[in-house]
Amino acid sequence: MQTLRIGTRGSPLALAQAHEVRDRLMAATGWPPEAFEIVVIRVTGDAVQDRPLSQIGGKGLFTREIEEALLAGTVDIAVHSMKDMPVLQPEGLVIDCLLPREDPRDAFVTLTGHAGPADLPEGATVGTSSLRRRAQLLARRPDLTVVDFRGNVQTRLSKLTAGVAEATFLALAGLRRLGLADRVPARPIPPESMLPAIAQGAIGVERRTGDGRTAEMLALIHDRETGLRLAAERAFLAALDGSCQTPIAGLAELDGDRIRLRGEILRPDGSLVLADDATAPADDGADLGRVMACRLLREAGPRFFD
Numbered sequence: 556m557q558t559l560r561i562g563t564r565g566s567p568l569a570l571a572q573a574h575e576v577r578d579r580l581m582a583a584t585g586w587p588p589e590a591f592e593i594v595v596i597r598v599t600g601d602a603v604q605d606r607p608l609s610q611i612g613g614k615g616l617f618t619r620e621i622e623e624a625l626l627a628g629t630v631d632i633a634v635h636s637m638k639d640m641p642v643l644q645p646e647g648l649v650i651d652c653l654l655p656r657e658d659p660r661d662a663f664v665t666l667t668g669h670a671g672p673a674d675l676p677e678g679a680t681v682g683t684s685s686l687r688r689r690a691q692l693l694a695r696r697p698d699l700t701v702v703d704f705r706g707n708v709q710t711r712l713s714k715l716t717a718g719v720a721e722a723t724f725l726a727l728a729g730l731r732r733l734g735l736a737d738r739v740p741a742r743p744i745p746p747e748s749m750l751p752a753i754a755q756g757a758i759g760v761e762r763r764t765g766d767g768r769t770a771e772m773l774a775l776i777h778d779r780e781t782g783l784r785l786a787a788e789r790a791f792l793a794a795l796d797g798s799c800q801t802p803i804a805g806l807a808e809l810d811g812d813r814i815r816l817r818g819e820i821l822r823p824d825g826s827l828v829l830a831d832d833a834t835a836p837a838d839d840g841a842d843l844g845r846v847m848a849c850r851l852l853r854e855a856g857p858r859f860f861d
Contacts, residue, residue: 557590558589558590558591558592559580559586559590559591559592559631559632559769559772560591560592560594560629560630560631560632561573561576561577561591561592561593561594561630561631561632561633561634562594562596562621562624562625562629562630562632562633562634563593563594563595563596563621563633563634564595564596564597564598564617564621565595565596565597566707567707567708567733568636568707568708568729568732568733569634569636570593570595571732571733572634572636572732572758573593573634574593575654575732575758576632576634576654576758576760576776577591577593579654579776580772580773580775580776583772583775583776584772584775594624594629594630596620596621596624596630597620598617598618598619598620598621617635617636617639618633618635618639618640618641621633621635621761622644622645622648622761625648625761625762625763626645626647626648626763631762631766631769632760632761632762632769632773633760633761633762634758634759634760634761635650635758635759635760635761636757636758636759637650637653637754637755637757637758637759637785637789638726638752638753638754638755638756638757640754640759642789642792642793643793644761647763647764647765648761648762648763648764649761649762649763649764650759650760650761650762651762651770651773651774651777652759652760652762652773652774652776652777653757653758653759653760653777653778653781653782653785654757654758654759654760654776654778654781655778655780655781656728656756656757656778656780656781656784656785657727657728657731657732657756657757658727658728658731658743658756659726659727659728659746659751659755659756659757659806660726660727660743660744660745660746660751660755660756661688661724661725661726661727661743661744661749661751661755662724662725662726662727662730662739662741662742662743662744663722663724663741663742663743663744664711664712664715664722664723664724664725664739664740664741664742665715665721665722665723665740666712666715666716666740667721667722669721669722670742671742671744671748672692672695672696672699672722673695673696675696675699675721675722677698678698678699678700679699679700679721679722680699680700680701680702680719680720680721681699681700681701681702681720681721681722681723681724682701682702682703682704682711682714682715682719682720682722682723683701683703683704683723683724684703684704684705685724685752686801686802686823687752687802687803687804687821688724688749689701689802689823689825690802690821690822690823690824690825690828691749691750691802691804691819691821691825691828692825693824693825693826694821694825694826694828695825697825702719702720704719704720704723708725708729708730708733708735708739711723711725712739724744725739725741726751726752726755726756727741727743727756728755728756746806746817749804750804750805750806750817750818750819750830751804751805751806752804753788753789753791753792753803753804753805754785754788754789757781757784757785760773760776780809783807783809783814783837783838783840784807784808784809784814784840785807786840786841786844787807787814787816787840787841787843787844788805788806788807788816788844789844790840790841790842790843790844790845790848791803791805791816791818791844791845791847791848792805792844792848793844793845793848794844794845794848794849794852795820795848795851795852801820801860802820802821802822802823803818803819803820803821804818804819804820804821805817805818805819805844807840807844809837811837812836812837813834813835813836813837814834814835814836814837814839814840814843815832815833815834816832816833816834816835816840816843816844816847817830817831817832818830818831818832818844818847818848818851819831820851820855820859822859822860823860827859829851829854829855829859830851831847831850831851833846833847
């Protein structure tokens, strides 16, 4: 039996996601654990920790080296957090396998006992490396001080303990996949208060376009509902030309045969927020995302992000 090599980043969360893909493939195919090899690939986004992501290149920082290995044949599939993925894949690669989506909400994390951002004292310091979260926070609490806060869950908690900041944000999906949701002082934030990042909570599996055998295998674990939701969200992002330098949020949810998309664009300093909310037939989610993006762009005007 040929070994299936799974490429991934080396963070605890990335490894948990790679193991989830492996376990689902084992269950679907009946293959034993030794039929799979998890290959850790160091990426620029993990190697450079002393600067904000927006200063060193954007979303491709977490995918480029893994995709290069996939194209070179060093690995057979690649596992990604979909919120880190550029809207376009390199020629020769495709993502057509998505696992069932975890809870997409952000979580407010603090050691001070405050229930949420609204309860923080005036002038409090909040740590985040996300331009989206920074803009959303400042739109609601312009009095707060926001500092850059990169690193894994343990690193961010240690920064809170050291007093670098009084609070931070983490993706609830990551906490759950690491088994930390009940051990970290995190409170979920309703989407009505803070829309999440596009595709937050979703795991995607990337493959080479000509690899039919792998395509058939991945089809066994693809989640159609997640695919419909991300089609809307990522079309919205693509039409906005979104990147790590653009504060964009969005969430698609299914209700029977209808899909609801909520989208938001913000100035980086939070001084202006434009939002939209619309529904369409579930299979028309991508069109819904593109139309919503065009509406917001018209409303924003050419100088919105200046």
